[in-house]
Amino acid sequence: MTISAPQHPREATVVDAVPKQLFIGGKWRPAEADRTYEVEDPSTGRALCSVADASPDDGLAALAAASEAQARWAKHPPRERGEILRRAYEIIMSRHEDLALLMTLEMGKPLTESRAEITYAAEFFRWFAEEAVRIGGDYAVAPNGSGRFLVMRQPVGPALLITPWNFPLAMGTRKIGPAIAAGCTSVIKPAHQTPLSMLALVEVLQEAGLPDGVLNVVTSRSAGQLMEPMIRDGRARKLSFTGSTAVGRKLIEQSADQVLRVSMELGGNAPFLVFPDADLDAAVDGAMLAKMRNVGEACTAANRFYVHADVAEEFSRRLAERMAGLQVGRGVSDDVQVGPLIDDAQLNKVTELVSDAVERGAEVVTGGAAADGEGYFYQPTVLADVPVEARLSREEIFGPVAPITTFTDEQAVIAQANDTEYGLVSYLYTRDLQRALRVSEELETGMVGLNQGIVSNPAAPFGGVKHSGLGREGGKVGIDEFLETKYVAIGGL
Template structure:
């Protein structure tokens, strides 16, 4: 093994992260001492090995959370907030190392990793302030013979399941409100990207989070570890970010113990460009909505509907911008597009493009995979995409922009809404009345009106239909971790 002075920056940030499970304030090996490898998707090289938890490890973590719940719920709200504030400051101080770590395990370019670290830290800052704003109510009963006392209390131990595409921000978006509300938790990060969560857990330890409040189990067998926790009875809350298919399964498993659930699931975001749109702004927004995280985001623009009068110009400009993007291993500041997360995702994107082309779509740009180094797919623009193409119905999760045209407002809104998903929509128009009218008509939980990014720690994030349940972030984010108790006061 290299001596510390011989280690590269990449080796240093990886070695600095704990590789074990965090249970009850102790870093420990998995029950069977087993591990699994974490790989760099840009070159398929092994970064390190982390503990591979079993079902018993998951239950031990849940027991630790349950043991710590009562004392943590009694922790002063100001003290809970100050822990989050210290963690925010530590994340900010270690911004560069955390960004590099994320790039290594997930593949996104350093510029995007830096942006995510900033975004992730904001959830801790936001919920540090919300911890002291948990309120209740006091009222005279209508008859005047009693009083109503309403209080808000932590829901109890929570199971948090986070995805690989935003490995730190999706953690802080869940952990922040749980800590602020007074809930203990077990976090199960995605198999592909456990290192960012392990680094975050170590930061929270350093910030003074008591033992047992945050427990982390890394595993290559997600279902085998999480299902026993959900059916156990000690967990009272589940929050999950991931695919709709997995979300449905988790909801079924949660039903046995009637867990409070919040789900941030798949998306099929439409991106509408009207004939009066500022095309420069629309293309800028399209680049953000499509190419952020190489398209591997539930908020990614999945279906482009462009008015026939401007479709040719919009397509030309978008292809021009995407063709100029520099592709490669994201550890260099010059790189703008990284790899997809793994071979399975690369295969899916390739299949969707092939299907669209076979059905008549025209390739304006890209349309090919490059897996000679890692899991890369070329930025791609397709036009004349038929309605029966799979990528009009399925979430692409890749750097592919399929463009269709429209002429009628009501028809394009109906087509945008013709999906089981309802996470986010985007629309570009200079007509404010049209913008508000369509924003109200779109069946999504969020709308980007002349804006290509909607995510903000201070705003409620979530979808409708099969894109999820509940909201994360904003004032409402902490509500997902609170129960309402009503006390009827008599004898007055």
């Protein structure tokens, strides 16, 4: 399999249209000492452009702008906060194709998936536009009748937002949307691999009427050096991070100094259970969604397939046929279904995990190797008879690899599924209602896909348990992460 890299005539136009500087206090400005770094196209390994490389002082300037704007923004009418988000939603949808192409160029996912993410990202703005005017409180008579309780919800304050490279727009709108709706200003740091989608989003919000200083964007190759001074500064009151569990732990430690309120959406190791009574057509369809969305580079990706021995051979055959039939290539072509991995490090990791499994006895049903040519492509892969001691049974793969292990006992496979430090999402396929409810309750994850291979929805709470994170994003509870509860005791009544 050889990957070619034809150039799309609109690529340069779309990339050139995006600002490449920092956005601080409503103004575009260069980084300190005009520092820049290159953004790479993972399908070619070549540079797309250069963007500003913020210093710690640049980060503190952004935090100062957010802090200065906080009091005014907190008093901004909730209806108008919602209207800004609604206008931003409409602008995003009007620029759907350009934003999708931009995302494909910097992240690598096929245009079809980029288009889906643009819609998904925009929906967070539409959802939280409606939540902005639904921030409630409470008023009650004290139990002894001698006073009153007044409970109000107020913005937590300036927020630091850190987003990953795998969903470069949606993970931003999922944090920015509730922050704006709640009345919080923010500083956002997009992943260094994929800053362009976020820079394009800033222009959208400017056009939608967001006041200066409410959202500040700092791009940098070194997230740690940039973010730690802001976390320890004292002016920020909230940190929201999506990324690896290892980095999340460090951020929680740093946040302890100022007792920041934290939201952590961290790694996953999702089990995908197929019981003997499952609809195999639906299970294979769900497996393709759960495994191959975003080339497998998703924290919600199915990482461990447990298939009952009675249907394992048939399931493996069907899944391998589907995986082998996928078109791999540069995502700017509409017929491409699988793009590259994000970078050389991720390609090497996937290669190592597959090699380890094969050395331990796993069988390669299809794929099993990197693709020839430039870029960071890996073949869609199905492995059968994967031993539990294989590394990919414990580690997050983040690639197009489906490892299958058979089982015969329900309680044993539930124990196996739960035998991980992670607890983000799990999937199960069965037509037995009692089993569906029983297993859903026993799986130790924050989300369950029951007879469906995708769980993400702006109107539903997203998040995990154990080492997969703290807090929830999206749904009715998503705005709660950016609100404090204040109680006023009223006497003299």
